[in-house]
Amino acid sequence: MQYALRIGGRTRQVVLRRAGQGWHVTVDGSSFDVHAAVVDGARLSLVVGDGAGAGRSVPAVVVPGREADALDVAVNGTTVAVQVASPERSRRRGGAAGDDTGPQRITAPMPGKVVRVLVAPGDTVAAKQGLVVVEAMKMENELRATRPGRVTTVAVAEGQSVDAGAVLAVVE
Amino acid sequence: MPVTKVLIANRGEIAVRVIRACRDMGIATVAVYSECDRTARHVRMADEAYPIGPNPPRESYLRIDALIAVARASGADAVHPGYGFLAENEDFAAACRDAGLTFIGPSPEVIEQMGSKTAARQAAMAAGMPVVPGTTTPLGADVPDAEVRRIAESIGYPLMLKAVSGGGGKGMRVVNGPEDLSGALRAARSEAGSAFGDSAVYLERRLLRPRHIEVQLLADHHGTVIPFVERECSIQRRHQKVIEESPSLAVSPDLRRRLTSAAASVAARVGYTNAGTIECLLDEDGSFYFLEMNTRLQVEHPVTEMVSGVDLVQWQIRIARGERLTIDPEAALTPRAHAIECRIYAEDPDNQFLPSPGRILRLQAPQGPGVRDDSGATEGLAVPIFYDPMISKLIAWADDRPQAIARMRRALREYEVHGIKTTIPFFRWALDDADFLAGRFDTAFIDRTLAERGGAPFDQPAADDETLAAIAAALHLALGGGTAPAVGVTPAVSAWRQQARVEALR
Numbered sequence: 001m002q003y004a005l006r007i008g009g010r011t012r013q014v015v016l017r018r019a020g021q022g023w024h025v026t027v028d029g030s031s032f033d034v035h036a037a038v039v040d041g042a043r044l045s046l047v048v049g050d051g052a053g054a055g056r057s058v059p060a061v062v063v064p065g066r067e068a069d070a071l072d073v074a075v076n077g078t079t080v081a082v083q084v085a086s087p088e089r090s091r092r093r094g095g096a097a098g099d100d101t102g103p104q105r106i107t108a109p110m111p112g113k114v115v116r117v118l119v120a121p122g123d124t125v126a127a128k129q130g131l132v133v134v135e136a137m138k139m140e141n142e143l144r145a146t147r148p149g150r151v152t153t154v155a156v157a158e159g160q161s162v163d164a165g166a167v168l169a170v171v172e
Numbered sequence: 173m174p175v176t177k178v179l180i181a182n183r184g185e186i187a188v189r190v191i192r193a194c195r196d197m198g199i200a201t202v203a204v205y206s207e208c209d210r211t212a213r214h215v216r217m218a219d220e221a222y223p224i225g226p227n228p229p230r231e232s233y234l235r236i237d238a239l240i241a242v243a244r245a246s247g248a249d250a251v252h253p254g255y256g257f258l259a260e261n262e263d264f265a266a267a268c269r270d271a272g273l274t275f276i277g278p279s280p281e282v283i284e285q286m287g288s289k290t291a292a293r294q295a296a297m298a299a300g301m302p303v304v305p306g307t308t309t310p311l312g313a314d315v316p317d318a319e320v321r322r323i324a325e326s327i328g329y330p331l332m333l334k335a336v337s338g339g340g341g342k343g344m345r346v347v348n349g350p351e352d353l354s355g356a357l358r359a360a361r362s363e364a365g366s367a368f369g370d371s372a373v374y375l376e377r378r379l380l381r382p383r384h385i386e387v388q389l390l391a392d393h394h395g396t397v398i399p400f401v402e403r404e405c406s407i408q409r410r411h412q413k414v415i416e417e418s419p420s421l422a423v424s425p426d427l428r429r430r431l432t433s434a435a436a437s438v439a440a441r442v443g444y445t446n447a448g449t450i451e452c453l454l455d456e457d458g459s460f461y462f463l464e465m466n467t468r469l470q471v472e473h474p475v476t477e478m479v480s481g482v483d484l485v486q487w488q489i490r491i492a493r494g495e496r497l498t499i500d501p502e503a504a505l506t507p508r509a510h511a512i513e514c515r516i517y518a519e520d521p522d523n524q525f526l527p528s529p530g531r532i533l534r535l536q537a538p539q540g541p542g543v544r545d546d547s548g549a550t551e552g553l554a555v556p557i558f559y560d561p562m563i564s565k566l567i568a569w570a571d572d573r574p575q576a577i578a579r580m581r582r583a584l585r586e587y588e589v590h591g592i593k594t595t596i597p598f599f600r601w602a603l604d605d606a607d608f609l610a611g612r613f614d615t616a617f618i619d620r621t622l623a624e625r626g627g628a629p630f631d632q633p634a635a636d637d638e639t640l641a642a643i644a645a646a647l648h649l650a651l652g653g654g655t656a657p658a659v660g661v662t663p664a665v666s667a668w669r670q671q672a673r674v675e676a677l678r
Contacts, residue, residue, distance in 0.1 A: 003646045007638050014646040023647065027639050036647045042534055042590070044644055044651075060644035063533045063590045071648070073641040077585045077600070078633045080641035084649065109526050110557055115366075128627070137527040137561045140363075144524070 006083035022047075103152065104171045106143050108162045112136030117158055123151045125171060132156065132168045145171050173274045175199060175250040175493050179243045180214070181264070182254030183233060184548035185564060186469070187214035190252045193485035202246045204239065206232035208556045213548050220246055227558045233257045236267050243273055250274040250492060252485075256560065259468040260287055260339070276492045277446050278467050285442060286465040289336050290374050296462035299441035301434040304453060304461040306376035310336040313361060313371045317354055323375060324353055330378040333357060335364030335371075339466075341411025342367045346378060381614040382453040383422055384408065385460065387435035388476045390487050391444045392497045399432035400476050401507045405451075407602070409525065409618045414595070415602065416472040417512040418479045421573070421611035422454060431460055432505060438462065447473070447488050453615075471515065471565065474546055478511035478569040480504055510576040511569035514584070518561040520593035522629045529557045533591030538583035542569050542576070545583075555592055563594070573611075577603055597630035 001016045017024045022035035033049035042063050047055040061074040071082045116133040119125060130142040131151070153170040156162060177200040180187045187203060191214060194201045203218035206227045215221045222242040225232035232238070234257060243251060251268045258264040259277070266280040277283070286292045290310050293303045306327055311320055324331055324347065333356050335343025343364030345356035357373070365371035388400040404420035405413045423431065435450035449470050451463040473484050482499060491497070519525045535551035547564035549555065555563060566587065568580035581603055584596055605621065607613055633641065 001646070001650050003649060005642050005645055007642060008633070012638075012642045014642050016646055016650050023650075025643050025646070027642050030639070032643060034643060034647065036651065038651055044648060046640070046644060046647070048640070048643070058640055058644070060640070060648075061534055061588060061590055062644060062648040071645050072590065073644050073648075074588065074590060075640045075644055076634075076637045078597070078631055078637050079590075080633045080638055082641060082645040084645070109523070110529055112557075137529065137557055137559065139527065139561075141526050142524070 004085045006085050007080060011085060022049075104146055104149065105167050106131055106145065106169045106171065108134055108143070108164055108166045108168055109141075110134075110136045110164050112141070112162060114156045114158055114160045114162060114168070115140060117154055117156065118142075119151045119154065119169065121151050121154055125149060125151060131171070134162065134168070143168060147171075173250075173492060173494055175274055175276070175489050177202065177246070177248045178250045178252050178276070178489070179204070179239065179246065179248040179273075180218070180252050180254065181233070181239050182252075182257055182259075183209055183212060183214055183559065185546050185562070186254035186256075186471075186548075188217060188548050189546055190254060190485055191217050193483060193489065196483070197486060197489060199489065200248075202242065202248050204233070204242055206558070208554075208558065211550075211553060213550050213553075222246065227556065229257065229558065233559075236261075236264050239264075240267055240271050240273075243268075243271065248273065250276055250489075252276040252488070253468065255468050255471055260466070262287065274492050276488050278444055278448065282442055282444055283467045286444075286448075286467050287337060289334060289338065289464055292465050293462065295442050296438050299434070299437040301438050301450075301462045302460065304376045304379065304463065306331075307374045309374075310372035311374055313365075317357060320357060320375070321350065321353055324350070327375055327377050330380075332376045332378045333360045333373055334376060335360060335368060335373055337368035337370040337372070338364060339368075341408075343373065344411055347375075379453055379455050379461075381456055381616070382406075383420070383613075384413075384451065384463075384615050385420055385423065385431070385454045386449050386451045386470075387432050388470070388473065388484070389436060389439050389444070389448050389450065390482075390484070390491065390497060390499070391439050391446065391448070392491050393445055393494055394496050395440070396497045397436045397439045397444070398497055398499050398501055398504050399436045400480050400482070400504045402428060402431060403472060403475055405472065406613055406615050407608070407618055408615050409622070413472065414515050414618065415512065415599070416475050417510065417573070417576070418475045419507045419510065420454075427458060427460075428505060434460075434462075438465065446491050447484055471562075472513055474544060474565060474567045475511045475513045478544065478567060479507050479509050481508060509569045509571060510573045511567060512573075512576050512580050513565055513567045514580065514599045515562055515595075516564040516566055516587070516589075516599075517595045518555040518563050518592050519595050521595050521598035522631055523593075525595070525598075527557070527561045528593035529555045529561065530592045531555075532563075532589060534588055535590075536586075536588040537564070538566070538586035540583075540586075542579045543567070543583045544569075563589070574609075577609070601630050 003014045005012045015026045025032045035047040037045045044060045046058040065072045069084045073080045112134040115135045118130050125145045128144050149171040155167050179202040180190045191201045201218040203215045203221040204224045205215045208227045224238040253259040262280040262284040265275045268275040331347040333345040343360045345360045347356045361371040383406040391397040403418045405416045407415035449466045452460045454460045520528045531554045537545040544567040549563040570576040
């Protein structure tokens with residue numbers, strides 16, 4: 001079995017082959033002997049061998065990520081976002097590459113109330129500059145531009161309630 | 173005053189904490205819940221549970237009439253307010269008293285007096301405790317900017333502008349110079365007005381590198397006030413405490429004696445009863461100043477419990493019953509351990525600490541020696557968007573600070589929370605910081621260090637972790653994850669996820 005997994009902006013080719021009680025795994029050409037046991041719906045226990053008989057115990061938790069075909073994999077106390085890239089999917093998504101260009105749509109990450117609008121259409125903004133302050137979960141959250149640009153749209157007014165995902169402002 | 177059945181006018185971890193204390197004492201418990209909290213942990217744990225209204229706090233947990241009605245209907249004879257919501261609301265304490273219920277807290281008169289930051293400053297001065305130089309009377313909305321500016325000049329910049337009825341960092345602004353004053357005044361008044369229904373503010377001189385130190389007190393109805401070993405709460409993000417510990421590295425036994433006796437004098441002076449906390453600023457030269465009094469149980473009370481061996485919630489109930497304090501005052505001021513607490517929030521530290529509500533898909537709290545997890549969360553349930561996003565308080569203790577920190581690191585590593593983002597990666601980073609380990613910090617430490625990091629991610633997997641994650645993901649898929657019900661991600665998990673998405677979009 002072979003999987004193309006996108007992790008941290010890089011695609012890893014993972015090949016699994018049954019080997020006795022466990023698996024022979026290669027990740028981009030590096031080999032590992034792994035014994036895998038399913039603990040429950042999300043938990044796996046891996047014992048990763050170094051080929052010399054020693055085994056490193058690696059508990060892993062795998063839950064669905066925010067996007068389709070995404071997994072959040074917790075290992076070693078850190079969570080790694082994994083995108084499962086099948087061949088068909090990578091073709092279909094071919095045209096949508098290049099997240100770093102085009103307009104930035106600043107959206108509300110959760111439902112809340114707009115308490116302050118800090119910019120107006122036409123304003124030039126720097127990266128990380130605050131655009132809109134939304135109050136939710138008892139806290140005021142300043143939503144910022146990710147890159148420098150010019151504000152083309154401010155879609156909300158102070159005092160307005162917004163749903164999660166609502167566009168607050170657009171910066172080009 | 174009888175306390176045989178307690179209504180807990182709160183939710184989340186503090187409701188759970190109070191239920192546990194009641195159960196330890198053989199006291200019956202009554203929970204209340206808003207619509208989204210029907211299946212919450214505090215509801216399932218209590219002996220009885222009653223609905224009090226829709227999700228927004230104003231329509232449920234802040235409804236004094238609804239809470240009193242539940243107390244009557246359930247036959248409760250006492251009310252514990254927890255912290256937040258109505259815990260420092262004198263009208264609620266008075267409504268309980270008028271309804272013949274024992275309010276497990278101080279009198280409405282003291283809550284009102286200490287709730288006004290300016291009246292509290294006057295009380296501290298009268299008791300001989302120094303206060304930070306500043307205004308002693310409130311500056312209402314009718315005080316013109318020019319007048320505020322004149323007062324500001326007389327105190328001297330930099331200044332702190334604070335809400336008279338404030339708390340939790342709301343309605344608080346730093347004013348570095350005259351040019352900041354008008355904007356800060358407008359923002360603080362607006363925030364204070366909407367958060368506390370009172371837009372009055374006051375000015376205090378801003379100490380340059382202060383520590384936030386506080387003194388927990390218990391006071392009975394017979395004139396005894398017991399102060400405890402101080403808590404160090406300087407590790408704050410945007411004026412909200414995130415790590416607390418006890419004792420403080422900055423407090424010598426001599427300073428402890430002076431600080432705690434000054435705090436006890438303030439409580440005695442105002443006729444304080446039950447549990448309360450005097451918050452202070454400790455300047456670099458060792459001078460301390462009264463900041464405010466919290467007339468309730470604090471979020472961080474477990475730190476004191478682990479250092480003193482005293483159950484503060486049980487004592488709140490015993491004091492409310494009219495019992496005399498029997499705690500040895502010397503023992504209360506002698507640390508028998510070092511304890512540290514991390515407040516675990518449903519926030520994404522790698523996205524400006526924005527709230528990360530949603531369903532908790534997997535939850536496994538740490539266990540073992542020297543570890544305590546005070547949580548209101550449950551695997552499978554959502555963190556609601558309507559309330560404070562704190563899901564748990566993790567407390568670790570040991571003989572000394574380095575061992576307590578080591579235990580906290582171990583516990584953070586054991587803590588599994590999946591489905592939502594939490595501040596756990598942030599704590600892992602903070603607990604490795606050289607200045608934190610050396611105790612070299614002040615209240616601006618976290619905000620300053622975060623700015624220096626320039627947004628570098630806390631949850632930064634090493635190359636080795638990425639390889640292991642790739643192996644785990646591939647094996648998860650190969651063993652049927654995401655498709656076969658027997659192994660991997662079961663359809664039930666996917667359904668939770670789906671529901672979480674639907675709720676997030678609502």
